[in-house]
Amino acid sequence: MTADPILQAHQLCRSFTDGGDSGSSLTVLKQLELTVAAGETVAIVGVSGSGKSTLLSLLAGLDDADSGEVVVAGRSWAGQDSSARAQWRNRHIGMVYQFHHLLAEFTAQENIELPLLIGGASPSLARSRASELLGQVGLAARACHRPLALSGGERQRVAVCRALANRPSVVLMDEPTGNLDPATAAALESLLLALSRDHNTAFVIVTHDHQLAARMDRQLELVDGQLVAWQGAR
Ligand SMILES: Nc1ncnc2c1ncn2[C@@H]1O[C@H](COP(=O)(O)OP(=O)(O)O)[C@@H](O)[C@H]1O
Numbered sequence: 001m002t003a004d005p006i007l008q009a010h011q012l013c014r015s016f017t018d019g020g021d022s023g024s025s026l027t028v029l030k031q032l033e034l035t036v037a038a039g040e041t042v043a044i045v046g047v048s049g050s051g052k053s054t055l056l057s058l059l060a061g062l063d064d065a066d067s068g069e070v071v072v073a074g075r076s077w078a079g080q081d082s083s084a085r086a087q088w089r090n091r092h093i094g095m096v097y098q099f100h101h102l103l104a105e106f107t108a109q110e111n112i113e114l115p116l117l118i119g120g121a122s123p124s125l126a127r128s129r130a131s132e133l134l135g136q137v138g139l140a141a142r143a144c145h146r147p148l149a150l151s152g153g154e155r156q157r158v159a160v161c162r163a164l165a166n167r168p169s170v171v172l173m174d175e176p177t178g179n180l181d182p183a184t185a186a187a188l189e190s191l192l193l194a195l196s197r198d199h200n201t202a203f204v205i206v207t208h209d210h211q212l213a214a215r216m217d218r219q220l221e222l223v224d225g226q227l228v229a230w231q232g233a234r
Protein backbone atom coordinates (compact mmCIF):
# COMPACT_ATOMS: atom_id res chain seq x y z
CA MET A 1 0.00 0.00 0.00
CA THR A 2 1.75 3.14 -1.17
CA ALA A 3 -0.87 5.86 -0.82
CA ASP A 4 -1.28 7.71 2.49
CA PRO A 5 -4.06 6.33 4.64
CA ILE A 6 -7.25 8.34 4.32
CA LEU A 7 -8.92 6.56 7.22
CA GLN A 8 -7.41 4.99 10.31
CA ALA A 9 -8.93 3.35 13.33
CA HIS A 10 -6.55 2.55 16.14
CA GLN A 11 -7.24 0.41 19.20
CA LEU A 12 -10.99 1.06 18.98
CA CYS A 13 -13.05 -0.25 21.87
CA ARG A 14 -16.81 0.08 22.22
CA SER A 15 -19.14 -1.59 24.67
CA PHE A 16 -22.78 -1.04 25.52
CA THR A 17 -24.42 -1.43 28.90
CA ASP A 18 -27.92 -2.78 28.72
CA GLY A 19 -29.26 -0.09 31.02
CA GLY A 20 -31.03 -2.66 33.16
CA ASP A 21 -30.43 -3.42 36.84
CA SER A 22 -27.99 -6.17 36.03
CA GLY A 23 -25.54 -3.56 34.73
CA SER A 24 -24.18 -6.15 32.31
CA SER A 25 -22.14 -4.84 29.44
CA LEU A 26 -21.63 -6.07 25.91
CA THR A 27 -18.22 -5.51 24.36
CA VAL A 28 -18.72 -5.04 20.62
CA LEU A 29 -15.34 -3.75 19.40
CA LYS A 30 -12.07 -4.77 21.03
CA GLN A 31 -8.95 -2.85 20.12
CA LEU A 32 -9.96 -2.87 16.50
CA GLU A 33 -7.45 -1.72 13.89
CA LEU A 34 -8.24 -0.53 10.37
CA THR A 35 -6.24 1.41 7.82
CA VAL A 36 -7.72 2.39 4.47
CA ALA A 37 -5.60 3.93 1.74
CA ALA A 38 -6.82 6.74 -0.50
CA GLY A 39 -8.98 5.29 -3.24
CA GLU A 40 -8.99 1.81 -1.72
CA THR A 41 -12.19 -0.25 -1.61
CA VAL A 42 -12.70 -2.42 1.47
CA ALA A 43 -15.53 -4.84 2.20
CA ILE A 44 -16.50 -5.69 5.76
CA VAL A 45 -18.56 -8.80 6.34
CA GLY A 46 -19.68 -10.35 9.61
CA VAL A 47 -22.67 -12.02 11.20
CA SER A 48 -25.59 -9.93 12.32
CA GLY A 49 -24.82 -8.25 15.62
CA SER A 50 -21.05 -8.48 15.19
CA GLY A 51 -20.71 -4.69 15.35
CA LYS A 52 -20.47 -3.59 11.73
CA SER A 53 -22.91 -0.69 12.03
CA THR A 54 -21.35 0.31 15.35
CA LEU A 55 -17.98 0.45 13.61
CA LEU A 56 -19.29 2.63 10.76
CA SER A 57 -20.80 5.08 13.27
CA LEU A 58 -17.43 5.40 14.98
CA LEU A 59 -15.62 5.84 11.66
CA ALA A 60 -18.07 8.60 10.72
CA GLY A 61 -17.64 10.35 14.07
CA LEU A 62 -21.35 9.87 14.82
CA ASP A 63 -20.57 7.87 17.94
CA ASP A 64 -17.58 7.88 20.26
CA ALA A 65 -15.39 4.95 21.16
CA ASP A 66 -14.74 4.14 24.82
CA SER A 67 -11.08 4.26 23.91
CA GLY A 68 -8.98 4.39 20.80
CA GLU A 69 -9.01 6.81 17.93
CA VAL A 70 -10.38 7.38 14.44
CA VAL A 71 -8.46 9.66 12.07
CA VAL A 72 -10.08 10.83 8.82
CA ALA A 73 -8.03 12.79 6.29
CA GLY A 74 -5.37 13.45 8.90
CA ARG A 75 -7.67 14.64 11.65
CA SER A 76 -8.97 12.76 14.68
CA TRP A 77 -12.63 13.01 15.69
CA ALA A 78 -11.46 13.38 19.27
CA GLY A 79 -11.42 17.00 20.31
CA GLN A 80 -13.79 18.14 17.54
CA ASP A 81 -17.11 19.45 18.78
CA SER A 82 -20.32 18.52 16.99
CA SER A 83 -20.28 21.44 14.58
CA ALA A 84 -16.62 20.87 13.67
CA ARG A 85 -17.45 17.21 13.13
CA ALA A 86 -20.44 18.04 10.95
CA GLN A 87 -18.24 20.20 8.75
CA TRP A 88 -15.44 17.64 8.53
CA ARG A 89 -17.97 14.91 7.77
CA ASN A 90 -19.67 16.99 5.11
CA ARG A 91 -16.33 17.54 3.40
CA HIS A 92 -14.67 14.15 3.76
CA ILE A 93 -17.30 11.47 4.30
CA GLY A 94 -20.27 10.24 2.33
CA MET A 95 -22.69 7.73 3.79
CA VAL A 96 -25.11 5.28 2.21
CA TYR A 97 -27.42 3.09 4.28
CA GLN A 98 -29.55 0.05 3.50
CA PHE A 99 -32.57 2.30 3.27
CA HIS A 100 -31.91 5.41 1.27
CA HIS A 101 -32.84 8.06 3.90
CA LEU A 102 -33.62 10.55 1.16
CA LEU A 103 -35.81 13.47 2.16
CA ALA A 104 -39.30 12.67 0.90
CA GLU A 105 -40.37 16.24 0.24
CA PHE A 106 -37.37 17.02 -1.99
CA THR A 107 -36.69 15.87 -5.54
CA ALA A 108 -33.75 13.62 -6.43
CA GLN A 109 -31.87 16.68 -7.67
CA GLU A 110 -32.56 18.65 -4.46
CA ASN A 111 -31.54 15.75 -2.24
CA ILE A 112 -28.14 15.76 -3.94
CA GLU A 113 -27.82 19.54 -3.87
CA LEU A 114 -28.40 19.72 -0.14
CA PRO A 115 -24.96 18.57 1.11
CA LEU A 116 -23.36 20.84 -1.49
CA LEU A 117 -25.31 23.87 -0.28
CA ILE A 118 -24.55 22.97 3.35
CA GLY A 119 -20.88 22.79 2.37
CA GLY A 120 -21.05 26.34 1.01
CA ALA A 121 -21.43 25.71 -2.73
CA SER A 122 -23.35 28.31 -4.72
CA PRO A 123 -26.82 27.28 -5.90
CA SER A 124 -25.65 27.16 -9.51
CA LEU A 125 -22.64 24.98 -8.68
CA ALA A 126 -24.84 22.69 -6.57
CA ARG A 127 -27.27 22.42 -9.47
CA SER A 128 -24.65 21.54 -12.04
CA ARG A 129 -22.83 19.07 -9.81
CA ALA A 130 -26.10 17.29 -8.92
CA SER A 131 -27.06 17.10 -12.59
CA GLU A 132 -23.64 15.73 -13.48
CA LEU A 133 -23.94 13.00 -10.84
CA LEU A 134 -27.47 12.08 -11.86
CA GLY A 135 -26.20 11.75 -15.43
CA GLN A 136 -23.37 9.46 -14.31
CA VAL A 137 -25.81 7.06 -12.65
CA GLY A 138 -28.27 7.15 -15.56
CA LEU A 139 -30.95 9.15 -13.78
CA ALA A 140 -30.87 12.47 -15.64
CA ALA A 141 -34.50 11.99 -16.62
CA ARG A 142 -35.52 11.43 -12.99
CA ALA A 143 -34.02 14.62 -11.54
CA CYS A 144 -37.37 16.16 -10.67
CA HIS A 145 -38.92 13.05 -9.16
CA ARG A 146 -39.42 12.71 -5.45
CA PRO A 147 -38.15 9.52 -3.73
CA LEU A 148 -41.64 7.99 -3.58
CA ALA A 149 -41.84 8.11 -7.37
CA LEU A 150 -38.57 6.20 -7.77
CA SER A 151 -37.86 2.47 -7.62
CA GLY A 152 -35.70 1.01 -4.82
CA GLY A 153 -32.66 0.81 -7.09
CA GLU A 154 -33.16 4.35 -8.32
CA ARG A 155 -33.40 5.66 -4.77
CA GLN A 156 -30.15 3.94 -3.86
CA ARG A 157 -28.47 5.47 -6.89
CA VAL A 158 -29.67 8.90 -5.77
CA ALA A 159 -28.38 8.15 -2.26
CA VAL A 160 -24.99 7.25 -3.77
CA CYS A 161 -24.98 10.55 -5.71
CA ARG A 162 -25.75 12.42 -2.52
CA ALA A 163 -22.90 10.64 -0.74
CA LEU A 164 -20.49 11.57 -3.55
CA ALA A 165 -21.71 15.14 -3.99
CA ASN A 166 -18.91 16.87 -2.07
CA ARG A 167 -16.24 14.58 -3.56
CA PRO A 168 -15.57 13.00 -0.17
CA SER A 169 -12.36 11.12 0.53
CA VAL A 170 -14.27 8.16 1.97
CA VAL A 171 -17.73 6.73 1.43
CA LEU A 172 -19.07 4.50 4.20
CA MET A 173 -21.87 2.16 3.17
CA ASP A 174 -23.98 0.00 5.43
CA GLU A 175 -25.50 -2.82 3.36
CA PRO A 176 -26.19 -0.55 0.37
CA THR A 177 -27.60 -3.39 -1.74
CA GLY A 178 -29.31 -5.22 1.15
CA ASN A 179 -32.76 -4.06 0.18
CA LEU A 180 -32.51 -4.65 -3.58
CA ASP A 181 -33.30 -7.59 -5.83
CA PRO A 182 -30.21 -9.42 -7.18
CA ALA A 183 -30.22 -7.85 -10.65
CA THR A 184 -30.62 -4.32 -9.28
CA ALA A 185 -27.97 -5.01 -6.65
CA ALA A 186 -25.54 -6.20 -9.33
CA ALA A 187 -26.12 -3.05 -11.38
CA LEU A 188 -25.54 -0.86 -8.34
CA GLU A 189 -22.35 -2.77 -7.53
CA SER A 190 -20.90 -2.18 -10.97
CA LEU A 191 -21.81 1.45 -10.68
CA LEU A 192 -20.17 1.77 -7.24
CA LEU A 193 -16.91 0.29 -8.49
CA ALA A 194 -16.87 2.56 -11.51
CA LEU A 195 -17.56 5.60 -9.34
CA SER A 196 -14.84 4.67 -6.88
CA ARG A 197 -12.33 4.45 -9.72
CA ASP A 198 -13.46 7.65 -11.42
CA HIS A 199 -13.42 9.71 -8.26
CA ASN A 200 -10.49 7.99 -6.49
CA THR A 201 -12.81 7.68 -3.51
CA ALA A 202 -12.11 5.11 -0.80
CA PHE A 203 -15.11 2.89 -0.05
CA VAL A 204 -15.78 0.95 3.13
CA ILE A 205 -18.75 -1.28 2.41
CA VAL A 206 -20.50 -3.39 5.00
CA THR A 207 -22.26 -6.12 3.10
CA HIS A 208 -23.81 -9.57 3.27
CA ASP A 209 -23.38 -9.79 -0.46
CA HIS A 210 -20.34 -11.98 -1.02
CA GLN A 211 -20.25 -11.16 -4.70
CA LEU A 212 -19.98 -7.46 -3.92
CA ALA A 213 -17.38 -8.12 -1.22
CA ALA A 214 -15.24 -10.14 -3.61
CA ARG A 215 -15.10 -7.21 -6.04
CA MET A 216 -13.50 -4.89 -3.49
CA ASP A 217 -9.71 -4.49 -3.17
CA ARG A 218 -9.73 -6.06 0.28
CA GLN A 219 -12.15 -8.17 2.33
CA LEU A 220 -12.29 -8.16 6.11
CA GLU A 221 -14.51 -9.95 8.57
CA LEU A 222 -15.57 -8.55 11.92
CA VAL A 223 -15.11 -11.37 14.42
CA ASP A 224 -14.98 -11.03 18.19
CA GLY A 225 -14.63 -7.28 17.94
CA GLN A 226 -11.70 -7.28 15.55
CA LEU A 227 -11.17 -7.20 11.79
CA VAL A 228 -9.49 -10.24 10.29
CA ALA A 229 -8.90 -11.35 6.69
CA TRP A 230 -12.14 -12.81 5.34
CA GLN A 231 -11.70 -16.52 4.73
CA GLY A 232 -14.70 -16.72 2.41
CA ALA A 233 -12.90 -14.49 -0.07
CA ARG A 234 -10.93 -17.34 -1.65
N1 LIG B 1 -26.92 1.96 21.15
C1 LIG B 1 -26.82 0.69 21.53
N2 LIG B 1 -27.13 0.31 22.79
C2 LIG B 1 -27.02 -0.98 23.19
N3 LIG B 1 -26.59 -1.97 22.40
C3 LIG B 1 -26.27 -1.66 21.14
C4 LIG B 1 -26.36 -0.33 20.63
N4 LIG B 1 -25.97 -0.33 19.32
C5 LIG B 1 -25.66 -1.60 19.04
N5 LIG B 1 -25.83 -2.41 20.12
C6 LIG B 1 -25.54 -3.85 20.17
O1 LIG B 1 -24.24 -4.07 19.69
C7 LIG B 1 -24.17 -5.22 18.88
C8 LIG B 1 -23.67 -4.86 17.50
O2 LIG B 1 -24.67 -4.13 16.82
P1 LIG B 1 -24.48 -3.63 15.31
O3 LIG B 1 -23.25 -2.81 15.23
O4 LIG B 1 -25.74 -2.99 14.90
O5 LIG B 1 -24.25 -5.02 14.55
P2 LIG B 1 -24.29 -5.35 12.99
O6 LIG B 1 -24.39 -4.07 12.24
O7 LIG B 1 -23.02 -6.09 12.72
O8 LIG B 1 -25.48 -6.24 12.79
C9 LIG B 1 -25.57 -5.82 18.90
O9 LIG B 1 -25.62 -6.84 19.88
C10 LIG B 1 -26.44 -4.65 19.26
O10 LIG B 1 -27.60 -5.08 19.93
Ligand SMILES: [Mg+2]
Nearest residue numbers: 052053054174
Ligand atom coordinates in the same frame (compact mmCIF):
# COMPACT_ATOMS: atom_id res chain seq x y z
MG1 LIG C 1 -25.81 -3.37 10.92
